[in-house]
Amino acid sequence: MSKVDISVVIPFYNEDESLAELHAWIKKVMDENAFSYEVLLIDDGSRDESWNIVKKLKETNPEVRGFKFSKNNGKTAALQVGFNECVGEVVITMDADLQDSPDEIPGLYKMIKEEKYDIVSGWKQKRYDPITKTLPTKLFNATTRYISDIYLHDFNCGLKAYDSKVVKNITIYGEMHRYIPVIAKWNGFSKIGEKVVQHRSRKYGTTKFGLERFLNGFLDLLSITFINKFGKRPMHFFGLFGVISFFLGSFMTIFLIAEKIISIYNRQPYRNVTDNPLFYLALVAIIIGSQLFLAGFLGELFVKQGVSKDDYFVSEKV
Incomplete structure (x- = not known):
């Protein structure tokens, strides 16, 4: 497949209510800005009608590319497949629940192409999540900032932009999608920026966040810290x-x-x-x-x- 300006990588799990609306919104933004683009929809083992909706979108929209896991492997696995398959010069990741706004894409693209950032991470300065999610997130971000020496407010924001060379030269696994900026920095991609982005309240479905994901995230942080320092010299x-x-x-x-x-x-x-x-x-x-x-x-x-x-x-x- 030939190169395009932007690859939008969207992992999802049981989001059949939002996919068509999200795609239409992305298409509108891309057409208004005359971007060449592709939308990679990675189904992480959904049990609803999500995959059927992806196939219908593909029938009328050649920019759509769909990938379906046979089981639920997690967001990190879905992102890794998207990174392997994408052909865009700039790669945008976002969640499928409509809490990330596609209207942010032009600004993120500009920061990568014109300001030459390797990564731009979204910062949801005003959030609409319950305190059971926001409080652990604050603790998580503070710990990650301390260990990684990367000053980002929101490491776990799903809305991020990458220069294509970043996603083609890193490997993520486990629950390490939260630490892509950390992994990228340790691989030599050190120009990491941040952009305040709009956070929307959830329109459909329920959050997939659970306490076990928060605990697993800290274990993964310890893991990648050890691997970075001693992975080549145990x-x-x-x-x-x-x-x-x-x-x-x-x-x-x-x-x-x-x-x-x-x-x-x-x-x-x-x-x-x-x-x-x-x-x-x-x-x-x-x-x-x-x-x-x-x-x-x-x-x-x-x-x-x-x-x-x-x-x-x-x-x-x-």
């Missing part, structure tokens, strides 16, 4: 703590044995080394140190062999 992490633990345990063992030898030499009362609880702590430290060192060694072997990308099975395309 021995530097495991080996360091392994050596410290091993030598600490060895030192305690030598100390206990030396203490007994000195007591015997001076003909003083002594107890067996194995009667001292410190001996067992030393033994545990030696064992843990050896295991950590071995984990670092195995990690180095895996890194050398290379890590394959996650594959997601797309059961249908239109």
Whole structure:
């Protein structure tokens, strides 16, 4: 497929009420601004009529491209498929629930093409979500800012714009769609901007946000932080703590044995080394140190062999 100005990547799950309206809105914006474009609709295993609506849109709108998962893989998987398939010079991601406004697309496009940003993240300065969603989001954003040293107000905003070279050179998995700016920065795409965007109240359906997604997000943040720092050199992490633990345990063992030898030499009362609880702590430290060192060694072997990308099975395309 030939290059276009903009690829709009929209992952969705059970959004049959909003898809046609969202597409019509995107089409209106694109036509008004004379953009060449494509709309990639990725069905994350919906159980309603969403996929049938995508197929109907495709029949009359050649810019529509649909991808359907055979099961629910999550938003990250859907975005990764969209990134792999898109051909736009600028890639826009947005949610399918009509809370993201397509009217923001021209401004986002301008920041990428004219101001030369690698990524522009939307900031929903005024939100219409319940406090059960906004409060965890604030905590999440504050933690991510501290760890990543990227000052964005809303890392998890679905409305973002990317230079195509960014999405073609990063890989996301798990629940890491929240951390695409972080992953991009660690891959050398450091010009990251922010744009205040309109946030609309949900018109159809219910939110897919749950507490487990919030907890998983923090675990993924720890994961990508570790991978960035030690993913190519795991021995530097495991080996360091392994050596410290091993030598600490060895030192305690030598100390206990030396203490007994000195007591015997001076003909003083002594107890067996194995009667001292410190001996067992030393033994545990030696064992843990050896295991950590071995984990670092195995990690180095895996890194050398290379890590394959996650594959997601797309059961249908239109």
